[in-house]
Amino acid sequence: MSSITALCSNQQTLSGAGSLQELPALLAHTPGEALLFASPSFLKGPHWSDLSTSLDSHLVGIVEVTEESSPQQLDAWVATWRGRCRTVIAIGGGSTLDAGKAFSTLACHPLPTQRYLEKVGDTPLSGDRLALIAIPTTAGTGSEVTQNAVVTDTQILKTKASLRHPHLVPDYAILDARLMKGTPAHILAQCGIDAFTHLFEAYLSRSASPLIHALSTTGLALFVEAWPNLALDDEVGEVAREKMLNASWLGGLCLASAGLGVIHGIAGEIGAYKSWHHGKVCGQLLLPFFDLLADSDNDPQQQLLHSLNHRLFPLAQQQFPAQHLKLWIMDNACSPFWQSDFTLSADEVTALAQRSTNKNSLVDYNATQRATLITQAWQTAR
The missing domain is CATH 1.20.1090.10 (Dehydroquinate synthase-like - alpha domain)
Known part of the structure; x- marks a missing residue:
C-alpha cells in the first residue's frame, strides 16, 4: 500500500437542495465572460428556465453536449471559442462535465487535443486552464472532482483516453440532487x-x-x-x-x-x-x-x-x-x-x-x- 496519499479536491463544493441557485453568486468570484457546456436535457428542463435569466449577463454562449467528446469536436470548440471566455460552466452528466473540463484546459494550450491525450499523445499538459465550475445532473462519474477529462474517439484513433492534470479538478462543484428528479x-x-x-x-x-x-x-x-x-x-x-x-x-x-x-x-x-x-x-x-x-x-x-x-x-x-x-x-x-x-x-x-x-x-x-x-x-x- 502507498505510504503517501495525494488528494486534489475542489476549492469549494456546495451541496444540498437549492444549491444550484448559488451559481450566479459564484460567478462573481470568477474572472469574467462564461461559456456554458450543458446537456440538452438540462436546457429543456425547469431548472434552466428558472436560472437562465440570472445568467444571461454572464454568458457568451452555450455549447450543447450530446455524447462523449472526441478530439475533433474539442478542437472545433477551441477554434470557435478560444479567447472569447474566461470561465467555463459545465452542467450535465459525466460526458458534459468532461467536455467542459477538457475545453477549459485546451483553450489555454496551443496544440491539438490528440497531442495531450494519455496513451496516444506526446506532450504533457501545463496545468493552465480557464476558471471552471462543474454541476452534475447525474450521480455516477464524480467528474466534478476528478483530475481527468475523458475523450473518446471511436472512429479514427479507436481509443478512450484522458487529459489529466491535478489542475483539471474544477474550482467549484455544485451538488444539487434536485437536478436528478425525473431521471x-x-x-x-x-x-x-x-x-x-x-x-x-x-x-x-x-x-x-x-x-x-x-x-x-x-x-x-x-x-x-x-x-x-x-x-x-x-x-x-x-x-x-x-x-x-x-x-x-x-x-x-x-x-x-x-x-x-x-x-x-x-x-x-x-x-x-x-x-x-x-x-x-x-x-x-x-x-x-x-x-x-x-x-x-x-x-x-x-x-x-x-x-x-x-x-x-x-x-x-x-x-x-x-x-x-x-x-x-x-x-x-x-x-x-x-x-x-x-x-x-x-x-x-x-x-x-x-x-x-x-x-x-x-x-x-x-x-x-x-x-x-x-x-x-x-x-x-x-
Whole structure:
C-alpha cells in the first residue's frame, strides 16, 4: 500500500437542495465572460428556465453536449471559442462535465487535443486552464472532482483516453440532487453502479491508504443507504438521490488518488469501440467480478472484503462477502442494469482482453481471466 496519499479536491463544493441557485453568486468570484457546456436535457428542463435569466449577463454562449467528446469536436470548440471566455460552466452528466473540463484546459494550450491525450499523445499538459465550475445532473462519474477529462474517439484513433492534470479538478462543484428528479430508473441505476464501482475499485486498489479506505467506505455506506430508494418519487427518493450524489463525489475523490481496477481497465477499452453507457458496462462487468473475488485466495483482498461487508451490513453474518454484496445489489436495484441485448464477437473479446489492463487492482488478472469476465458479462456472437 502507498505510504503517501495525494488528494486534489475542489476549492469549494456546495451541496444540498437549492444549491444550484448559488451559481450566479459564484460567478462573481470568477474572472469574467462564461461559456456554458450543458446537456440538452438540462436546457429543456425547469431548472434552466428558472436560472437562465440570472445568467444571461454572464454568458457568451452555450455549447450543447450530446455524447462523449472526441478530439475533433474539442478542437472545433477551441477554434470557435478560444479567447472569447474566461470561465467555463459545465452542467450535465459525466460526458458534459468532461467536455467542459477538457475545453477549459485546451483553450489555454496551443496544440491539438490528440497531442495531450494519455496513451496516444506526446506532450504533457501545463496545468493552465480557464476558471471552471462543474454541476452534475447525474450521480455516477464524480467528474466534478476528478483530475481527468475523458475523450473518446471511436472512429479514427479507436481509443478512450484522458487529459489529466491535478489542475483539471474544477474550482467549484455544485451538488444539487434536485437536478436528478425525473431521471428514468435505468439511468439512475446505471450511473449509481458506476459510482459504486469507483468506490469499490479504489477501496481494493494497491495504492489505497487508510485515508482512502475511510473515504471509500463512507461513500459505499452512502450507496447502500441510497440504492434501494433511488427512483422513488417522494421525499425518501430525494434523500436517496442526494446521498448517491455525495457518494459519487467521494468516488471521484478516491479514484483520483488511488486509481481504479480491472473493471475500468476493460470498460475503457470497450468504450473505444462501442457507444455503450459507461456505467452499464461497468455494472455488467462488476457482477462476474464479484464471482472472481469470491474465489480469490489473496488474503489481503479477502480481509478487505470482510471488513467492508461488516461495515456496510453489521448484522449480516456472511462467510462470502463478495457474493453477499453481489446479491444485495441485484436484489435492491431500481432497474436491472445487468440485462443487455448487446453482443461481442470472439475476435472482439480476444482483442479487448489483450488491450485491457488491471490498472491499480490489488491482484493482477491475466488476459484469460479478463476474457472470462467479458464473456460472462456479454453474449458472444458466433
